[in-house]
Amino acid sequence: MKGNMNNMMKQMQKMQKKMEKAQEELYEMSFEATAGGGMVKVVANGKKEITDVQIQEDVVDPDDVDMLQDLILAATNDVIKQIDDKTNDTMGEFTKGMNMPGMF
Numbered sequence: 001m002k003g004n005m006n007n008m009m010k011q012m013q014k015m016q017k018k019m020e021k022a023q024e025e026l027y028e029m030s031f032e033a034t035a036g037g038g039m040v041k042v043v044a045n046g047k048k049e050i051t052d053v054q055i056q057e058d059v060v061d062p063d064d065v066d067m068l069q070d071l072i073l074a075a076t077n078d079v080i081k082q083i084d085d086k087t088n089d090t091m092g093e094f095t096k097g098m099n100m101p102g103m104f
Helices: 002-028 065-095
Strands: 030-035 040-045 050-055
Touching: 002 065, 030 065, 040 065, 050 065
Parallel strands: none
Antiparallel strands: 030 040, 040 050
């Protein structure tokens, strides 16, 4: 029984190391989304930190600031969704088949 428990603990430690490595890799990834046919581009890392925003001059219209704000929001929400989807796909590999409430 004790040997079985030790083996189980080793397996859990191994899985934890793999999960940490996967999380680290996710954090280092770069995600980008555009809106308005590429007029606005938002880039973020896997930690959901916005690292760059690019706005084409053509879309900057002082009479239509609302449109620019909408494009920035759309691109930002899209990039965050991409990060969430990738995180769920990647980390879901570790929790598949496990009934562990509260994990991810």
